[in-house]
Amino acid sequence: MSKTNNSEVIIVGAGPAGLSAAKVLADTGIKTLVLEKTKKCSSKNFFSGIISEEPLKEIFTNFCDHSNGKIMAPFERFVDQYRAYILQEDSFTSFNVQNNKQNSYIVLREQFNSWLLKEAQKAGAQVITGTAAKELIISNGKVSGVKTDSEEFFANVVIISEGVNSVLTKSSGLRVGELRSNQIFTFVEENISLSSGVIEERFNLSPFNGISAKLFTQAMLGMPSIGYIYTNHNSISLGIGILFSELISKGINPNECLEKLKEHSCIKPLITNGTTKNYCSYILPAPSLKSQNDKSLKLFSNGCLLIGGAALIIDIFSWDVSTLAILSGKAAAQTIIRAKELNDYSAKTLAHYLPLVNELHEIPLQDDNLNMLNNFNESILQRK
Amino acid sequence: MVKTTKNTSDHLAKTVEEKLFLIKFCPDTESHVTVNQDICMLCKGKECTKFCPANVFAWSAINNRLVIGYENCLECGLCTIGCPYGSIQYNHPKDSFGRN
Numbered sequence: 001m002s003k004t005n006n007s008e009v010i011i012v013g014a015g016p017a018g019l020s021a022a023k024v025l026a027d028t029g030i031k032t033l034v035l036e037k038t039k040k041c042s043s044k045n046f047f048s049g050i051i052s053e054e055p056l057k058e059i060f061t062n063f064c065d066h067s068n069g070k071i072m073a074p075f076e077r078f079v080d081q082y083r084a085y086i087l088q089e090d091s092f093t094s095f096n097v098q099n100n101k102q103n104s105y106i107v108l109r110e111q112f113n114s115w116l117l118k119e120a121q122k123a124g125a126q127v128i129t130g131t132a133a134k135e136l137i138i139s140n141g142k143v144s145g146v147k148t149d150s151e152e153f154f155a156n157v158v159i160i161s162e163g164v165n166s167v168l169t170k171s172s173g174l175r176v177g178e179l180r181s182n183q184i185f186t187f188v189e190e191n192i193s194l195s196s197g198v199i200e201e202r203f204n205l206s207p208f209n210g211i212s213a214k215l216f217t218q219a220m221l222g223m224p225s226i227g228y229i230y231t232n233h234n235s236i237s238l239g240i241g242i243l244f245s246e247l248i249s250k251g252i253n254p255n256e257c258l259e260k261l262k263e264h265s266c267i268k269p270l271i272t273n274g275t276t277k278n279y280c281s282y283i284l285p286a287p288s289l290k291s292q293n294d295k296s297l298k299l300f301s302n303g304c305l306l307i308g309g310a311a312l313i314i315d316i317f318s319w320d321v322s323t324l325a326i327l328s329g330k331a332a333a334q335t336i337i338r339a340k341e342l343n344d345y346s347a348k349t350l351a352h353y354l355p356l357v358n359e360l361h362e363i364p365l366q367d368d369n370l371n372m373l374n375n376f377n378e379s380i381l382q383r384k
Numbered sequence: 385m386v387k388t389t390k391n392t393s394d395h396l397a398k399t400v401e402e403k404l405f406l407i408k409f410c411p412d413t414e415s416h417v418t419v420n421q422d423i424c425m426l427c428k429g430k431e432c433t434k435f436c437p438a439n440v441f442a443w444s445a446i447n448n449r450l451v452i453g454y455e456n457c458l459e460c461g462l463c464t465i466g467c468p469y470g471s472i473q474y475n476h477p478k479d480s481f482g483r484n
């Protein structure tokens with residue numbers, strides 16, 4: 001079984017969080033290995049999403065070509081407008097907030113993550129795909145590597161960036177107990193193809209521009225929920241998240257909620273004649289979780305750090321959910337760079353990660369308009 | 385009853401089964417999702433048969449056991465949270481098996 005493989009840092013999971021950490025570490029010459037369970041990077045999380053230029057372009061410096069300003073990362077459309085739809089039983093209202101700064105992008109995760117991965121590789125990180133980490137290797141009370149189905153890998157530090165469905169985090173005892181059903185939202189998303197012309201006409205957009213929309217509804221079969229639409233180049237992504245405990249107690253399948261949404265008089269005309277291309281499901285922690293969970297989740301231990309979705313460093317209200325994940329990856333990398341200087345990877349040194357994470361939750365949004373929408377967001381959800 | 389009106393949006397998938405049909409899976413020969421059948425037998429609600437977004441779980445009354453169609457699993461991780469009796473064990477599919 002065990003071939004020995006040594007690196008300084010092992011990163012489990014090539015999502016935005018893990019790849020940001022990998023890039024920062026590789027840039028400083030630290031020998032970094034990324035393990036990703038899917039064959040193509042993040043192909044299971046095919047869905048689309050919003051990526052903000054900050055803080056990504058500081059980490060991935062090839063994000064745009066500095067000589068002519070051209071964006072080098074693969075993206076679908078600029079976010080031209082943020083839109084809120086408020087859906088009532090059979091009517092709706094909507095309002096727009098213009099994004100004049102052209103500083104955020106709609107991306108398809110599979111393409112975008114593959115680009116992040118290549119950039120991390122170019123910086124010197126080693127990446128192995130199609131390989132899941134199954135167990136942490138612990139010796140003398142310190143995490144010293146990971147086991148896969150067929151091999152063992154060793155390092156000074158392991159960063160866990162496996163996302164919210166965190167099997168490794170649970171099995172290693174960094175998260176004690178299972179999340180409860182009233183602590184998570186369950187999301188289902190469908191990708192529907194439409195020609196780019198039809199998308200521009202239906203959403204009133206000029207070419208290359210897109211919208212990021214949130215759908216607020218109090219009438220989704222009587223359950224707290226939040227929906228969203230992203231316009232990709234020639235498809236749209238339509239999704240809805242429902243408080244899981246409500247779904248269970250009402251005995252409803254999440255797909256029923258998505259179908260109800262598709263039939264709504266606001267949504268139906270937007271997707272008519274489209275073709276369903278893909279379907280996925282994922283979970284996100286509910287906003288109430290953070291404070292309750294502090295005791296049951298450890299963000300670091302001897303030789304190990306937790307970042308991104310696995311650390312529940314995610315803000316469900318945000319219009320750009322991966323920024324926090326990316327910043328937590330950067331914070332972990334900075335912590336490790338410091339630990340290397342001290343040649344001490346114990347919990348004592350890695351504890352420097354905590355204040356960096358706490359700072360993340362206090363970062364102000366750059367845009368007042370977005371702030372306004374977010375406050376609106378929060379008040380609607382809390383009212384149910 | 386005969387349906388006479390043809391839906392204009394007939395390329396839009398509706399049911400879970402129609403949607404799963406669009407996804408490429410590379411299933412392993414053994415399940416990465418397992419349950420304790422003794423617990424399931426006593427479970428009244430059979431919640432998992434309703435909430436799973438891929439309808440992986442079905443109750444077979446004839447065999448008196450839970451049938452697990454793990455081949456369709458979307459790997460979201462809901463089931464371990466949703467089963468009220470902790471009967472479900474979820475592991476990632478082995479290496480490159482599972483959803484593609």
Ligand SMILES: Cc1cc2nc3c(=O)[nH]c(=O)nc-3n(C[C@H](O)[C@H](O)[C@H](O)COP(=O)(O)OP(=O)(O)OC[C@H]3O[C@@H](n4cnc5c(N)ncnc54)[C@H](O)[C@@H]3O)c2cc1C
Pocket residue numbers: 012013014015016017018035036037038041042043044045048049050051131132133134161162163164168187228241284307308309310314319320321322325476
């Ligand atoms: C309404 C809504 C909007 C959203 N909008 C956006 C958005 O605009 N932009 C965006 O980017 N995201 C968005 N998200 C979700 C967002 O993707 C996550 O919060 C964020 O990506 C977390 O990043 P991560 O790197 O921690 O985890 P993930 O992106 O989940 O990546 C984890 C990676 O680890 C791999 N992995 C897991 N376990 C193992 C293992 N044992 N061994 C090896 N590999 C493993 C997985 O295959 C995956 O590639 C949105 C979500 C919602 C609900």
Ligand code: SF4
Pocket residue numbers: 419423424425427428429430431432433441450466467468469470471472
């Ligand atoms: S898995 Fe859980 S919810 Fe499903 S039948 Fe068994 S005990 Fe009941």
Ligand code: SF4
Pocket residue numbers: 281417435436437438439440456457458459460461462463464474
């Ligand atoms: S992980 Fe998700 S899709 Fe797979 S069986 Fe569990 S609930 Fe169903």
